[in-house]
Amino acid sequence: MTQFSTNGYHVGSNLEKVIHSGQFVVTGELGPPQGWERAEIEHKTQLLKGLVDGVNLTDNQTAIVRMSSVAAARILVEEGLEPIMQMTCRDRNRLGMQGDLLGAYALGVRNVLALSGDHQVFGNHPTAKNVHDIDSMQLIKMIRDMGAGRFQNGDNIVGGPMPMLVGAAANPFADPFDFRPYRLAKKVAAGANFIQTQLIYDMNRFREYMKRVVDMGLHEKVAILAGVGPLKSSGAARYMRDKVPGMMVDDYYVDEMLKAIDGIPKEERAERGNAWRKRGIELCIEQIKEIQQIEGVAGVHIMAIEWEEAVRPIVEGVGLLPRPTFDA
Amino acid sequence: MIVGEQKPLEEVKKLVAEADKVLVVGCGTCVTVSFAGGTKEVGILASSLRMATQLDGHAKQFDEVTVQRQCEWEYIEPLEAQLGDYDLVLSLGCGIGVQALAERFPEMPVVPGLNTTFMGMPTELGVFEERCQACGDCILGLTGGICPIARCSKQLLNGPCGGSQNGVCEISPDTPCAWQLIYDRMAARGQLDRLLEIQPPKNWSTSRDGGPRRIVREDLRKLEDVE
Numbered sequence: 001m002t003q004f005s006t007n008g009y010h011v012g013s014n015l016e017k018v019i020h021s022g023q024f025v026v027t028g029e030l031g032p033p034q035g036w037e038r039a040e041i042e043h044k045t046q047l048l049k050g051l052v053d054g055v056n057l058t059d060n061q062t063a064i065v066r067m068s069s070v071a072a073a074r075i076l077v078e079e080g081l082e083p084i085m086q087m088t089c090r091d092r093n094r095l096g097m098q099g100d101l102l103g104a105y106a107l108g109v110r111n112v113l114a115l116s117g118d119h120q121v122f123g124n125h126p127t128a129k130n131v132h133d134i135d136s137m138q139l140i141k142m143i144r145d146m147g148a149g150r151f152q153n154g155d156n157i158v159g160g161p162m163p164m165l166v167g168a169a170a171n172p173f174a175d176p177f178d179f180r181p182y183r184l185a186k187k188v189a190a191g192a193n194f195i196q197t198q199l200i201y202d203m204n205r206f207r208e209y210m211k212r213v214v215d216m217g218l219h220e221k222v223a224i225l226a227g228v229g230p231l232k233s234s235g236a237a238r239y240m241r242d243k244v245p246g247m248m249v250d251d252y253y254v255d256e257m258l259k260a261i262d263g264i265p266k267e268e269r270a271e272r273g274n275a276w277r278k279r280g281i282e283l284c285i286e287q288i289k290e291i292q293q294i295e296g297v298a299g300v301h302i303m304a305i306e307w308e309e310a311v312r313p314i315v316e317g318v319g320l321l322p323r324p325t326f327d328a
Numbered sequence: 329m330i331v332g333e334q335k336p337l338e339e340v341k342k343l344v345a346e347a348d349k350v351l352v353v354g355c356g357t358c359v360t361v362s363f364a365g366g367t368k369e370v371g372i373l374a375s376s377l378r379m380a381t382q383l384d385g386h387a388k389q390f391d392e393v394t395v396q397r398q399c400e401w402e403y404i405e406p407l408e409a410q411l412g413d414y415d416l417v418l419s420l421g422c423g424i425g426v427q428a429l430a431e432r433f434p435e436m437p438v439v440p441g442l443n444t445t446f447m448g449m450p451t452e453l454g455v456f457e458e459r460c461q462a463c464g465d466c467i468l469g470l471t472g473g474i475c476p477i478a479r480c481s482k483q484l485l486n487g488p489c490g491g492s493q494n495g496v497c498e499i500s501p502d503t504p505c506a507w508q509l510i511y512d513r514m515a516a517r518g519q520l521d522r523l524l525e526i527q528p529p530k531n532w533s534t535s536r537d538g539g540p541r542r543i544v545r546e547d548l549r550k551l552e553d554v555e
Contacts, residue, residue, distance in 0.1 A: 089482070094529065116489045119481050119499045130482070134529045137486035141526070152529060171490030176511050179488070182524060186486060190526055198490055245498035246490045 004223045004298040006193035011147070011163040013110035014082045015054040017326045018299075019194060019223040024292060025299025026320055027084060027196065027225055028052035028311055030076075032067035041072055045079040047308040051315045053323055054111055056196070056301070059086040063123025070104045077108040084167060085109045088117025093133035094142065094152050101146055105162040113167035113196065114139040137190050140166050144191035168192040170224075172209035173202060173248040181212040188222045196301040197227040201240065201249040203290055210294050219296030226291045229303035230280040230310045233273075234258045256283055281310055285317035292318075329449065330358040330422045331456045332365055332442040337376055340418065343439040344377070347388065347416035352377075352441070353407065353429065354394030355421035362456055365420030365442050367394040373420065373441060390418075398425025404432055411436055447478075464534030464541065470527065472513035477530075479506035485527035 004019050018025050028048045033040040048055055055076060057069040073083035085104055087097060101112070116136045120128045134142065134152075142152045149161035168187040172180055184195065200206045206226065213219055231237050234257035241249035260279035261272045288300050304310040315321055335343075344350050352374045360366030374390040381388040393410065397403045398421035407429075411417070416437045419426040423444040430438040446458035461478040467485070468475055477483050481499045488507030491498025497505045514520050532538065 116482050116484065119491070121499050132483045133532065135482070135484045135486050136489070137526055138529045142529075169490060174488065174490045174492050175494060175505070176488070176492075176508055179511055179520075179523070183486075183488075186524060186526055245493050245496075 004219075005221055006165060007188060007191065007222050009144075009147075009163070009165070009191075009193050011110055011165045013054070013165050014326065015084065015111050015194070016165050018053040018324055021324055021326075023324050024320060025223065025225055026052045026315060026323065027054045027056065027299070027301045028308075029056040029058065029301070029303045029305055030072070030308065031058050031061055031305045032069065032072040034064065034066050036067060038075055041067075041075045042079060044308045045076060045081050048311055049079070049081050050323060051311050051321070052302070053299075054082045054084045056084045056086055056113060058305075059088045059115070059117070060091060060123070061086075061118070061305075063090065063118050063120040063125070063128075065124060068100075070100050070107070070109070073104060073109045074107040082111065083109055084111040084113055086113045086115060087139065088115045089132050089134055089136060089139055090117030090120065090130050093131050097134075097139065098142070098146065098151060101143060101164070102157070102162070105164060109164070111165045111167065112143055113169070114143060114192075115169055136168065137186060140168055140187060140190040140192050165193045166191060167194045167196055169198070170195050171198040171246050172200070172206055173198055174246045177205075177209075180209060181216055181218070184213060184218055184222075185216060188218055192222055194223040194225060194298075196225045198246060199227045199229050199240075199303060200287065200291070201231075201237070201247070201253050203250065203287065205248055206291075207294055210296050214296040219298075223298035224296060225299045225301040226294075226297050227301045227303060228284055228287050228291070229305075230284040230307065230314060231257055231276070232280055232307065233276045234261070253283060277307075277310070281313050281317065284310075284314050288314070288318045288320075329361055329447070330424070331362040331445050331448050331458075332359040332420075332422050333362075333445050334364055334369065334373065334420070334442055335440070337373075337380060340373070340377065340441055341380060341384075343441075344388070344416055344418055347414075347437070349389045349414045350377070350391070350416045350418050351407075351410065351414040352390055352392050352418045352420065353398065353425075354392070355398040355419075355425050356394055356396045357399075359420060359422055359425075359442060360394075362450070365422075365425075367392075370394055370420055373418075398422075399428050401428070401432060404429060408433065461535070463530070463532070464538075465531055467527075467530075470522070471510050472517065472519070474506055474510045474513060476506045476510065479504075479509070485530060 006016055030044050057072040059069040069085045073085040076083040114136050120130050143166045147163040149157050170184050237254045237257050240247045260275045264272050291297055352370050354365050354370035370392045374392045377390045395403045418441045420441045426440045447460045448456055448458040451457045458478050463477050481497050492505040495508050497503040
């Protein structure tokens with residue numbers, strides 16, 4: 001069994017402890033509301049509590065304004081669920097990002113996921129100016145430097161080091177495919193401690209990617225969490241296959257989702273929805289079981305955005321409960 | 329070169345609304361090459377405006393002139409003699425030309441007839457593409473001669489991001505992924521190993537972020553003293 005590492009780093013977060021324990025890691029995701037109501041986050045927190053080892057709080061996901069991931073992460077801390085705060089390079093320069101990282105650390109956040117960020121043309125403020133002062137690679141290094149007590153400019157942080165577990169994204173389905181494992185290697189060299197991949201709906205491609213990653217020995221340095229998510233409908237599967245840049249969806253998943261509603265007339269919308277959701281969850285369970293067989297994978301990152309109820313049957317279905325706990 | 333694009337006629341009509349006698353001033357350099365503000369475009373826009381204002385029931389006078397370069401004092405100096413006959417200048421120069429005219433003739437209202445779009449080049453007939461953002465600290469030596477600052481939608485220095493697929497950027501199938509281009513170029517040169525180096529955060533102080541930029545060349549200033 002591979003001993004999973006966090007790139008030789010120690011911060012003491014729950015996520016880190018699960019990774020080091022060698023048990024199959026499960027992380028979840030929660031999209032903060034397009035508003036200020038705390039209750040919505042509390043509700044979603046309850047749906048995920050006890051099922052996952054950490055929860056990503058998205059940062060203005062798909063360039064749509066939402067409650068900040070810093071604030072949402074703090075709410076999770078208060079609710080007793082470990083946050084993984086996402087931070088993109090789209091909306092803030094290095095001053096804004098470091099200021100928010102200091103604040104997040106002060107508020108008890110110990111895991112961060114460093115991302116470039118979706119381009120703002122996709123979002124609800126397409127006329128906005130974007131920032132991209134630094135890129136995700138440089139952000140990883142900046143967070144690690146802050147972990148050692150230094151700002152990006154080399155100055156000392158008042159109060160000293162603020163170690164946070166740094167996550168990074170990897171997309172095995174983007175191009176150029178041959179470069180993707182090397183880009184992962186760069187992120188590891190920059191200091192990433194764990195990796196969450198893009199949603200996987202093409203197992204063969206993912207297997208090929210992991211084979212190359214393992215050949216390079218990257219899986220021994222960093223914990224790779226495979227991104228999965230339950231499909232909601234055949235239309236959603238087709239849309240991701242045909243329209244979403246950076247995604248690949250095997251026809252198998254589109255076909256299976258179509259088969260799920262075989263014989264159910266179009267008018268029976270509720271029945272179709274139920275059949276789709278049932279099959280979506282089954283396929284996700286099937287995928288996770290396949291992923292568990294792939295060398296070098298340390299766990300899964302389940303993205304059931306706006307469908308947090310799906311996480312319990314998935315995690316239960318795979319047999320991943322109860323989640324490990326550790327003495328404080 | 330600087331690439332420009334004419335503003336919509338309706339917008340230009342609003343910009344000249346308060347004037348009766350307008351001098352349309354073209355520029356014989358960059359915007360002539362981008363088919364936006366040379367002698368020919370000045371002629372077409374002036375006639376369109378003459379017709380449009382006539383149809384609107386208030387015909388205005390639009391005269392035409394094109395100077396070699398709107399961005400140098402010596403080329404715009406001769407306009408002074410003509411300007412007394414007009415109450416507004418419609419410049420078809422780039423933003424630099426418009427500002428040069430306004431600075432040299434501060435009493436005269438000068439309005440832009442173009443949008444200055446980018447620094448780039450024609451890649452085929454009728455297609456112009458951005459190539460440079462004038463960041464003031466050129467990194468083309470690291471990126472195979474392809475600029476990620478101007479051509480990557482996220483200005484990544486360690487690309488490509490996860491939105492690159494089939495050679496195009498996530499923002500549009502018409503936008504080539506700069507980092508795919510860089511990858512291909514470096515591969516062709518046998519220099520892919522160079523892409524494994526992590527590029528540190530860029531110094532943006534040489535770019536517009538450092539405030540409006542200015543170059544003082546003491547060597548040239550001394551020559552002027554001698555003359």
